[in-house]
Amino acid sequence: AAGVIQSPRHLIKEKRETATLKCYPIPRHDTVYWYQQGPGQDPQFLISFYEKMQSDKGSIPDRFSAQQFSDYHSELNMSSLELGDSALYFCASSQLLAGSYEQYFGPGTRLTVT
Amino acid sequence: AQSVTQLGSHVSVSEGALVLLRCNYSSSVPPYLFWYVQYPNQGLQLLLKYTSAATLVKGINGFEAEFKKSETSFHLTKPSAHMSDAAEYFCAVTKNAGGTSYGKLTFGQGTILTVHP
Numbered sequence: 193a194a195g196v197i198q199s200p201r202h203l204i205k206e207k208r209e210t211a212t213l214k215c216y217p218i219p220r221h222d223t224v225y226w227y228q229q230g231p232g233q234d235p236q237f238l239i240s241f242y243e244k245m246q247s248d249k250g251s252i253p254d255r256f257s258a259q260q261f262s263d264y265h266s267e268l269n270m271s272s273l274e275l276g277d278s279a280l281y282f283c284a285s286s287q288l289l290a291g292s293y294e295q296y297f298g299p300g301t302r303l304t305v306t
Numbered sequence: 307a308q309s310v311t312q313l314g315s316h317v318s319v320s321e322g323a324l325v326l327l328r329c330n331y332s333s334s335v336p337p338y339l340f341w342y343v344q345y346p347n348q349g350l351q352l353l354l355k356y357t358s359a360a361t362l363v364k365g366i367n368g369f370e371a372e373f374k375k376s377e378t379s380f381h382l383t384k385p386s387a388h389m390s391d392a393a394e395y396f397c398a399v400t401k402n403a404g405g406t407s408y409g410k411l412t413f414g415q416g417t418i419l420t421v422h423p
């Protein structure tokens with residue numbers, strides 16, 4: 193079965209640089225979520241999109257932005273990177289319109305800021 | 307606002323022993339509850355879910371959980387631990403609020419399960 197795809201899997205950036213993370217949800221899933229998991233932490237919700245519209249926003253810094261495109265893939269753009277942005281970034285997708293709140297997670301992108 | 311509390315950041319059991327991972331939730335509306343497992347350097351895999359149907363929920367890999375409203379709990383159990391169960395387990399909650407809920411998950415702090423021979 194198709195799963196959530198994230199790219200790249202690993203990313204190393206320097207402080208003040210910009211990073212773009214990509215997410216390809218499971219086909220026919222209408223909702224995409226982004227989470228950040230710091231070392232030894234639980235995942236924290238950043239932002240979500242339902243049918244290409246931003247549906248909810250969590251503790252996402254103003255330096256971050258995200259969007260969902262017409263083909264349903266999503267990108268998380270991170271600017272002015274700080275050391276504290278080093279984390280695992282997960283994308284998840286679900287079929288809310290079908291009444292399913294199960295979220296299926298991708299393998300994550302490990303971002304290291306040096 | 308919803309929240310979950312996982313009691314015990316580390317649980318250690320012997321292979322073949324009962325696994326019990328505790329999760330208590332707080333929610334102002336009927337919740338949906340989930341257990342996820344995370345192996346090192348991997349994503350989160352859904353083990354099981356409670357979505358207001360049966361209170362005893364069976365999941366993958368022999369795990370099950372029981373929703374107890376009176377205790378606001380959703381503990382995860384497995385009768386017999388296997389070495390391959392060693393991982394970190396997260397309890398998560400989302401609102402069951404129909405059209406106003408877009409399903410964002412709030413996670414507990416996680417419990418690392420160690421299984422020794």
